[in-house]
Amino acid sequence: MGLSPDEIRARIAAVDGWWHSIELAPGIVTPGGKSADVLRDELAALRLDDLALAGKSVIDIGAWDGFYSFEAERRGAARVLALDHFVWCLDFAEAGRQREARTAAGLAPPDYDDIPSAWRPDLLPGKRGFDTAREILGSRVESRVGDLMEIDPAELGTxxxxxxxxxxxxxxNPLEALRRLARITREVAVIETQAVVLDGFESFALCEFYETDECNGDPTNWWAPNEKALVGMCRAAGFREAKLVVAKPKEKLPRQRKIQHRLTGEPLRQARPPVPYRAIVHARK
Ligand SMILES: C[S@@+](CC[C@H](N)C(=O)[O-])C[C@H]1O[C@@H](n2cnc3c(N)ncnc32)[C@H](O)[C@@H]1O
Incomplete structure (x- = not known):
């Protein structure tokens, strides 16, 4: 679009908060909360090379600033649709103020959906990064404001x-989310998620539940499945197979202590705390 480097920098600075670090011109990168290094490692871990995106249709659900949508386009996808609603509609500054007020009053952090003053679907304050990046990149990525949990999958297409x-x-409701995901996927879904190792319980399909903001201080985090639950949920949702391409944390699990029953002397296992990690699944139809 013929902007000078200074004009591009000014357009980037005019966006109030970036999540993705996206190179919009040689050497000019948006100041994302997720650094360029983190995104490079994440991208490599997704193993998109295995999926050969050239000529394919791609939907990026929860696209935010669109780093992965633009990457799919760069890899030659024939059509890319970026879908999001939550962060695009949210006024983060207002949500932060309301959250601090609740915390100061000794109350649990609010569910962001429950802060009407921070919910601005009329202005889409959180979509400015995506729109700015799209325009400067000269991208053809389409966007749609919508909640996968509410859109009719038949209307979204495949x-x-x-x-x-x-x-x-x-x-x-993660199982319903995966059912909807399966409905709109023709070939493969790449699912990257918070997960947990529950040492000693690997043969059970279990999820850890977060009542408030125990997971990374974010009250919008609800569930972390273990490997068996994640794979099982994908299959129950309608995928033929679910292959973990990143499994189990690299770091060592905390050491388990041997303890005895105080009265009987019977050896007991003290449960290790859940070990969080990020799992990646290629779920195929
Ligand atoms: C942690 S961010 C991940 C952003 C990006 N996909 C990435 O990996 O960097 C989660 C994103 O999912 C979006 N999101 C959450 N629930 C959603 C839903 N039901 N439908 C569409 N987007 C959703 C949020 O608005 C947010 O942009």
Whole structure:
């Protein structure tokens, strides 16, 4: 669009908060909460090379500033749709103020949906980053404001590849989310999610539940499945197979202590705390 580097920098600075670090011109990168290094590592971990995106239709659910949508386009996808609603509608500054007020009053952090003054679907304050990046990149990525949990999947249509990155643990009903994901996926869904190792319980399909903001201080995080639950939920939702491409944390699990029953002397296992990590699944139809 013929903007000078200074004009591009000014357009970037005019956006109130970036989540993704996106190179919009040589050497000019948006100041995302997720650094360029983190995104490079995340991207490599997704193993998109295995999916050959060229010529395919792709939906990026929970696209935010669109780093992965633009990456799919860069890899030659024929059509890319960026879908989001939550952060696009949210006025983060107002949500932060309301949250601080609740915390100061000794109350649990609010569910952001319950802060009417921070919910601005009329202005879409959180979509300015996506729109700015799209325009400067000269991108053809389409966007749609919508909640996967409410849109009629038949109306959304189907896509060869669905990216579902960093979203599953934000939904209150993850099995229904995966069922909807399966409905709109033709070939493969890439699911990146908060997960847990529950040492000693690997043969059970279990999820850890977060009542408020125990997971990363974010009250919108609800669930973290273990590996068996994640794979099982994908299959129950309508995917033929679910393959973990990143499994289990690299760091060592905390050491388990041997303890004895105080009265009988019987050896007991003291449960290790859940170990959080980020799992990535390629779920195929
Ligand atoms: C942690 S961010 C991940 C952003 C991006 N996918 C990434 O991996 O960097 C979660 C995103 O999912 C979006 N989101 C959460 N629930 C959603 C839903 N039901 N439908 C569409 N988007 C949703 C949020 O608005 C937010 O943009």
């Amino acid at each position: 896509f060869d590849v669905a990216l579902y990155l960093g979203v599953l643990y934000h939904v209150k």
